[in-house]
Amino acid sequence: MNPVxxxxxxxxxxxxxxxxxxxxxxxxxxxxxxxxxxxDVRRKAAEAVVHGWNQYPSMxxxxxxxxxxxxHYRHWQGLNLDPDREIVVTSGATEALAGAVMALIEPGDEVxxxxxxxxxxxxxxxxxxxxPRFVRLEPPHWRFxxxxxxxxxxxxxxxxxxxxxxxxxxTVYGASDLALLARMCVEHDAIAVCDEVWEHVLFDGRRHMxxxxxxxxxxxxxxxxxxxxxxxxxxxxxxxxxxAPQILRVLAKAHxxxxxxxxPSLQAAVAYGLAKTDDYFDGMRQSFQRSRDRFAxxxxxxxxxxxxxxxxxxxNVDLSPLGLNEDDEAFCRRLVAExxxxxxxxxxxxxxxxxxxxxxxxFAKRDETLDMALDRLxxxxxxxxx
Ligand SMILES: Cc1ncc(COP(=O)(O)O)c(C=O)c1O
Numbered sequence: 001m002n003p004v005x006x007x008x009x010x011x012x013x014x015x016x017x018x019x020x021x022x023x024x025x026x027x028x029x030x031x032x033x034x035x036x037x038x039x040d041v042r043r044k045a046a047e048a049v050v051h052g053w054n055q056y057p058s059m060x061x062x063x064x065x066x067x068x069x070x071x072h073y074r075h076w077q078g079l080n081l082d083p084d085r086e087i088v089v090t091s092g093a094t095e096a097l098a099g100a101v102m103a104l105i106e107p108g109d110e111v112x113x114x115x116x117x118x119x120x121x122x123x124x125x126x127x128x129x130x131x132p133r134f135v136r137l138e139p140p141h142w143r144f145x146x147x148x149x150x151x152x153x154x155x156x157x158x159x160x161x162x163x164x165x166x167x168x169x170x171t172v173y174g175a176s177d178l179a180l181l182a183r184m185c186v187e188h189d190a191i192a193v194c195d196e197v198w199e200h201v202l203f204d205g206r207r208h209m210x211x212x213x214x215x216x217x218x219x220x221x222x223x224x225x226x227x228x229x230x231x232x233x234x235x236x237x238x239x240x241x242x243x244a245p246q247i248l249r250v251l252a253k254a255h256x257x258x259x260x261x262x263x264p265s266l267q268a269a270v271a272y273g274l275a276k277t278d279d280y281f282d283g284m285r286q287s288f289q290r291s292r293d294r295f296a297x298x299x300x301x302x303x304x305x306x307x308x309x310x311x312x313x314x315x316n317v318d319l320s321p322l323g324l325n326e327d328d329e330a331f332c333r334r335l336v337a338e339x340x341x342x343x344x345x346x347x348x349x350x351x352x353x354x355x356x357x358x359x360x361x362x363f364a365k366r367d368e369t370l371d372m373a374l375d376r377l378x379x380x381x382x383x384x385x386x
Pocket of ligand 1: 031091092093094095118163167195197225226227228229234237238239
């Protein structure tokens with residue numbers, strides 16, 4: 001069997017979910033909202049299943065959805081995309097990532113990855129024969145600079161895999177960060193694979209800037225989005241990949257032999273959803289921001305040092321200023337067993353040299369759920385200090 005997958009340990013995400021079930025814990029580990037998602041979009045999908053086309057749709061994605069993606073990104077991000085040559089619909093962002101890695105690298109190529117990193121990246125890169133080169137980001141700001149990039153990029157760099165906004169830290173990278181990364185990509189003739197699944201989940205009035213919109217990047221970026229995140233329907237697994245025609249042509253070939261297509265009913269509903277007015281997207285952000293603030297305020301009142309959460313469904317606490325006698329994983333294991341709240345230790349997002357003091361909570365939950373978690377967390381720090 002292939003060692004990349006055979007040797008992977010059981011992930012901490014599975015471990016924590018299992019522990020959450022065993023201890024009947026409030027599960028703030030996994031990243032999904034407990035609201036049902038917009039009803040009109042769900043009804044559109046149901047209608048499409050009953051009355052619409054349920055056979056293989058176009059390999060690239062149904063034309064209405066590709067058109068809707070182009071219109072949506074023009075409106076929100078100022079991009080001009082050709083729906084016939086620059087967009088492919090995939091079965092979730094995960095498929096888009098797998099396809100991009102398979103299509104763009106050859107064994108021995110170097111891939112720049114930022115730690116903390118989403119768990120799918122490294123196995124995909126390794127399975128494709130890529131050599132990872134890490135940029136290690138640290139709390140509280142999780143930012144990179146020229147020197148950090150210079151250490152990771154080399155003449156062998158083929159792609160850089162960049163997640164913005166960043167899960168798990170909730171960091172949103174803006175104009176100057178992107179300009180720095182763009183310059184490195186141009187200098188090294190590298191392609192940026194941009195995982196932008198959280199592009200709409202931004203707070204405090206922030207707007208997402210796609211790397212593909214920067215000068216020199218239009219021809220060397222793959223932009224990946226996910227309807228699951230845009231509409232709080234994480235189980236739908238409808239993703240999209242956007243790139244210049246000469247790149248997209250190759251990505252489409254990979255897609256052809258990974259999943260070939262994505263359920264047409266869900267595609268039709270996503271096309272409808274992407275055309276919703278700004279009110280929907282602003283309201284979604286406000287609602288998550290309110291949950292973030294409720295949970296952050298509650299954690300602060302309990303003495304947790306809360307880090308800035310600029311986007312995503314996640315809020316992190318950094319235990320290091322508290323001088324606790326346990327690392328993030330031990331803290332999470334104790335939290336779930338003794339306080340019945342599940343969270344994720346951020347060290348799990350590092351392949352090497354992990355940060356061991358940060359814990360991630362998903363705040364995309366109902367008020368009652370967050371309040372129950374806060375009630376249960378009372379006293380968690382006092383015990384850890386003993
Ligand atoms: C950074 C990042 N990339 C990709 C995904 C997966 O997206 P999808 O469910 O559309 O495959 C997630 C899901 O949490 C994510 O956080």
